[in-house]
Amino acid sequence: MMRAGRFRYHVASTVADAAAALADGGPHARLLAGGTDLIPNMKRRQDTPDLLVSLRHVGELRGISVNGETAIHAGTSLDDIVKSAAIRAVHPALHRAASQIASPLIRNTATLGGNLCVDTRCNYYNQTFEWRKSIGFCLRGPVPDGICWVAPSGRRCWATASSDSAPALIALGARLTLLSREGERDIPLEELYADDGACPLTKRADEIVTSIRIPSRVVRSTYWKLRRRGSIDFPALGVAAAIRPGPHGVIEDARIVLGAVASHPLLVPESQLLIGRTLTDNVIEEFAEGAARHARPLDNTDFAMTWRKSVARSFLSGALRELRGDDPSTFPLLARETALRNGWRFE
Numbered sequence: 518m519m520r521a522g523r524f525r526y527h528v529a530s531t532v533a534d535a536a537a538a539l540a541d542g543g544p545h546a547r548l549l550a551g552g553t554d555l556i557p558n559m560k561r562r563q564d565t566p567d568l569l570v571s572l573r574h575v576g577e578l579r580g581i582s583v584n585g586e587t588a589i590h591a592g593t594s595l596d597d598i599v600k601s602a603a604i605r606a607v608h609p610a611l612h613r614a615a616s617q618i619a620s621p622l623i624r625n626t627a628t629l630g631g632n633l634c635v636d637t638r639c640n641y642y643n644q645t646f647e648w649r650k651s652i653g654f655c656l657r658g659p660v661p662d663g664i665c666w667v668a669p670s671g672r673r674c675w676a677t678a679s680s681d682s683a684p685a686l687i688a689l690g691a692r693l694t695l696l697s698r699e700g701e702r703d704i705p706l707e708e709l710y711a712d713d714g715a716c717p718l719t720k721r722a723d724e725i726v727t728s729i730r731i732p733s734r735v736v737r738s739t740y741w742k743l744r745r746r747g748s749i750d751f752p753a754l755g756v757a758a759a760i761r762p763g764p765h766g767v768i769e770d771a772r773i774v775l776g777a778v779a780s781h782p783l784l785v786p787e788s789q790l791l792i793g794r795t796l797t798d799n800v801i802e803e804f805a806e807g808a809a810r811h812a813r814p815l816d817n818t819d820f821a822m823t824w825r826k827s828v829a830r831s832f833l834s835g836a837l838r839e840l841r842g843d844d845p846s847t848f849p850l851l852a853r854e855t856a857l858r859n860g861w862r863f864e
């Protein structure tokens with residue numbers, strides 16, 4: 518049986534209490550929300566904190582309000598998001614992403630804040646301590662001067678961003694509130710992420726994600742996920758798309774985001790090129806081809822990387838066709854099979 522190392526435990530009663538404990542705890546203190554990512558990582562000795570600050574009893578960190586702008590407190594469980602009729606109606610991308618995270622049991626415990634801060638993943642890293650030791654560990658330690666087994670000649674970690682909710686929320690234009698003992702700050706969600714597998718978050722260690730806000734713009738949105746097992750699995754690819762159609766279907770705003778193909782959720786720069794256009798077949802296919810070029814999956818997660826790249830193009834096309842209101846039976850083959858296998862309902 519794998520056991521976590523020894524650690525101290527502080528049960529916070531308020532966010533201010535948690536912020537103070539985190540600041541006093543120093544660099545080896547961690548926040549514990551649902552624990553569905555952190556605890557397995559501690560058992561595998563990927564992380565060895567000496568203090569856990571539990572957010573489980575911080576009531577002010579839970580709740581959803583959809584009233585013009587949508588606000589979701591960071592300690593809200595994924596299950597509460599999935600069960601929210603308002604989220605389902607107003608933000609289908611977030612609803613579909615949340616409902617495909619892990620399994621029902623995990624979604625009951627796991628929180629949105631934890632999902633946004635979930636660690637990056639790699640076949641050479643998400644292994645037991647003994648397994649990693651047998652290959653001499655990797656760039657991420659715990660020994661110095663390890664190599665990256667994915668790209669041995671380089672000096673960076675290519676572990677993959679694996680949150681499902683992050684691409685969906687970035688597509689929806691979400692913003693994040695971070696709180697520390699020094700005060701609050703507010704950032705666009707995409708700025709939380711750095712393109713670095715070993716150090717994927719830009720926030721300071723003493724900052725707590727307290728809430729996520731989605732603007733009230735009327736958009737159509739969706740999220741497509743590739744995973745091996747429909748019942749439980751991290752994304753091998755995620756495509757989130759949100760568009761705001763104006764009169765005659767002319768697009769007024771568009772944000773398309775790729776997940777699980779880089780160390781950060783990737784906001785496709787060509788999204789802007791969709792503005793002012795209508796989603797004709799040509800526009801969709803031209804966009805899907807260009808955007809899929811940003812997907813550079815590496816050989817560090819599930820499925821063959823060249824195949825994952827081809828799925829990116831198919832999913833981009835499928836997602837935009839869904840937003841246009843097409844019947845799934847007309848989608849490109851891979852997209853059609855995924856939609857039907859998952860039983861996605863297009864409303």
Ligand SMILES: Cc1cc2nc3c(=O)[nH]c(=O)nc-3n(C[C@H](O)[C@H](O)[C@H](O)COP(=O)(O)OP(=O)(O)OC[C@H]3O[C@@H](n4cnc5c(N)ncnc54)[C@H](O)[C@@H]3O)c2cc1C
Binds near residue numbers: 557629631634725750
């Ligand atoms: C079998 C299995 C399958 C999984 N499948 C998926 C999947 O398909 N998709 C997916 O996205 N994830 C998946 N996960 C990962 C994980 O369950 C989810 O990402 C979950 O949402 C993490 O939330 P949590 O509350 O449990 O986070 P925790 O484990 O408590 O925390 C995760 C990290 O976030 C930090 N953190 C937590 N809350 C905050 C906060 N408010 N502010 C700042 N930092 C914070 C913690 O310190 C820690 O570093 C899976 C996990 C397992 C075990």
